[in-house]
Amino acid sequence: MTPPQLVVHRDKELMAQAAAARLITRIVDAQAARGHASVVLTGGRNGNGLLAALAAAPARDAVDWTRLDLWWGDERFLPEGDPERNVTQAREALLDAVELDPARVHAMPASDGPYGKNVDDAAAAYAAELAAAAGPEDHGRVPSFDVLMLGVGPDTHVASLFPELPAVRETERTVVGVHGAPKPPPVRISLTLPAIRAAREVWLLAAGEDKAEAAAIALSGAGEIQAPAAGAYGRSRTLWLLDAAAASQLPRALYPPASA
Numbered sequence: 241m242t243p244p245q246l247v248v249h250r251d252k253e254l255m256a257q258a259a260a261a262r263l264i265t266r267i268v269d270a271q272a273a274r275g276h277a278s279v280v281l282t283g284g285r286n287g288n289g290l291l292a293a294l295a296a297a298p299a300r301d302a303v304d305w306t307r308l309d310l311w312w313g314d315e316r317f318l319p320e321g322d323p324e325r326n327v328t329q330a331r332e333a334l335l336d337a338v339e340l341d342p343a344r345v346h347a348m349p350a351s352d353g354p355y356g357k358n359v360d361d362a363a364a365a366y367a368a369e370l371a372a373a374a375g376p377e378d379h380g381r382v383p384s385f386d387v388l389m390l391g392v393g394p395d396t397h398v399a400s401l402f403p404e405l406p407a408v409r410e411t412e413r414t415v416v417g418v419h420g421a422p423k424p425p426p427v428r429i430s431l432t433l434p435a436i437r438a439a440r441e442v443w444l445l446a447a448g449e450d451k452a453e454a455a456a457i458a459l460s461g462a463g464e465i466q467a468p469a470a471g472a473y474g475r476s477r478t479l480w481l482l483d484a485a486a487a488s489q490l491p492r493a494l495y496p497p498a499s500a
């Protein structure tokens with residue numbers, strides 16, 4: 241487990257811009273080193289804010305978008321093109337504006353796709369897609385993502401791993417169908433904690449007053465079943481990117497020196 245590092249920005253706009261700049265650098269470095277990069281996107285307000293900031297950043301042209309693999313940490317199990325789907329929102333915020341290779345855009349299945357309403361089959365298919373992309377150099381049944389981003393929900397959920405639900409207890413499968421999520425829609429697909437932990441870097445995004453309690457709980461030693469964000473960490477780095485409002489309830493001892 242890599243201990244969390246915290247960076248606190250003045251407000252959510254600056255946080256989104258700084259995180260977008262950080263992501264550009266990370267992708268460019270990975271592409272320079274290996275020829276390609278892989279990023280796992282998150283849904284939610286903070287994830288989409290970051291993508292919109294990236295779309296507006298002139299430095300986005302430093303990325304070779306055709307050599308970037310995109311995956312999702314979770315998806316709302318809704319019909320293709322539904323405005324509430326995370327992939328629809330990501331397309332609007334950024335993806336439609338850059339030259340991606342469609343074969344490298346790994347959206348999670350929709351509820352009107354090949355698996356119909358069977359979310360468990362859809363989750364298994366996404367697990368198989370991840371396994372097929374994992375190489376011998378990877379540490380398991382998912383690729384070693386360069387960066388995996390997670391928006392932190394006000395209840396400490398990440399991806400679609402909600403406190404106390406079966407999905408957050410999963411230790412074998414890499415992707416699961418989620419039933420009965422407390423946040424609509426109730427049916428979702430999610431990476432599990434073991435899949436999340438295969439990433440080189442995990443970035444948790446939390447901006448806004450409504451994330452303050454969740455950040456404080458997750459960073460104060462809570463268990464991952466009760467506070468899923470506490471169980472999200474990367475193999476090389478775990479980075480919490482916060483704004484001042486989301487950091488406002490952190491214990492003083494956790495507050496980064498530069499922000500004190």
Ligand SMILES: O=C1O[C@H](COP(=O)(O)O)[C@@H](O)[C@H](O)[C@H]1O
Pocket residue numbers: 282283284285286287313314315316326390391392393394398399400423
């Ligand atoms: O439903 C979801 O919510 C979380 C957090 O969203 P936010 O709007 O509270 O920031 C998000 O991370 C997840 O991907 C999404 O499906």
